[in-house]
Amino acid sequence: KNEVEQSPQNLTAQEGEFITINCSYSVGISALHWLQQHPGGGIVSLFMLSSGKKKHGRLIATINIQEKHSSLHITASHPRDSAVYICAVTRGSNYQLIWGAGTKLIIKP
Amino acid sequence: DTEVTQTPKHLVMGMTNKKSLKCEQHMGHRAMYWYKQKAKKPPELMFVYSYEKLSINESVPSRFSPECPNSSLLNLHLHALQPEDSALYLCASSQEEGLTEAFFGQGTRLTVV
Numbered sequence: 001k002n003e004v005e006q007s008p009q010n011l012t013a014q015e016g017e018f019i020t021i022n023c024s025y026s027v028g029i030s031a032l033h034w035l036q037q038h039p040g041g042g043i044v045s046l047f048m049l050s051s052g053k054k055k056h057g058r059l060i061a062t063i064n065i066q067e068k069h070s071s072l073h074i075t076a077s078h079p080r081d082s083a084v085y086i087c088a089v090t091r092g093s094n095y096q097l098i099w100g101a102g103t104k105l106i107i108k109p
Numbered sequence: 110d111t112e113v114t115q116t117p118k119h120l121v122m123g124m125t126n127k128k129s130l131k132c133e134q135h136m137g138h139r140a141m142y143w144y145k146q147k148a149k150k151p152p153e154l155m156f157v158y159s160y161e162k163l164s165i166n167e168s169v170p171s172r173f174s175p176e177c178p179n180s181s182l183l184n185l186h187l188h189a190l191q192p193e194d195s196a197l198y199l200c201a202s203s204q205e206e207g208l209t210e211a212f213f214g215q216g217t218r219l220t221v222v
Contacts, residue, residue: 099151
């Protein structure tokens with residue numbers, strides 16, 4: 001079993017829909033990261049969380065430390081949100097990211 | 110400036126060539142990282158530099174040689190690569206090695222022929 005599990009693996013939705021991507025982890029963590037990777041390759045860090053909730057524009061990330069679960073929400077989704085969304089966790093003091101497999105999101109116009 | 114700049118964006122090299130990948134950041138970050146990413150897989154950590162010193166080498170073959178000439182620059186020297194080394198090579202930086210957010214470059218897509 002992977003230490004970081006994401007669901008769904010693939011998600012296709014219509015423009016405007018509310019999107020939720022889930023991440024569960026089985027290890028103790030110091031922080032959880034949500035990242036976005038477009039087909040071109042570059043990775044953008046969206047959020048780094050250790051508790052609670054963060055919001056940036058149309059993106060919201062939540063984490064429940066007791067349940068070892070995090071969600072990434074996208075409101076009013078747009079075709080430019082199409083990308084792979086990756087959940088990763090860090091443990092201890094080193095930036096050793098433990099990566100989830102990613103969720104490929106496609107938003108259709 | 111919150112960018113990590115990688116050059117070149119694409120590189121095709123023969124197995125006998127020597128080439129270098131470059132990474133630059135001007136955010137004052139003291140930790141810099143090289144990752145290798147194969148298609149449809151998460152990135153794999155290769156090297157970590159902290160305050161210009163090699164901090165982590167994830168058992169990477171010696172045909173990959175990292176160099177950190179100063180706090181803003183990170184190079185990856187390539188020599189005698191194999192076709193299976195073809196991948197996306199990503200550079201990242203963070204304020205410190207540890208619990209700080211990382212910024213990634215756009216990557217160099219390397220093809221070894």
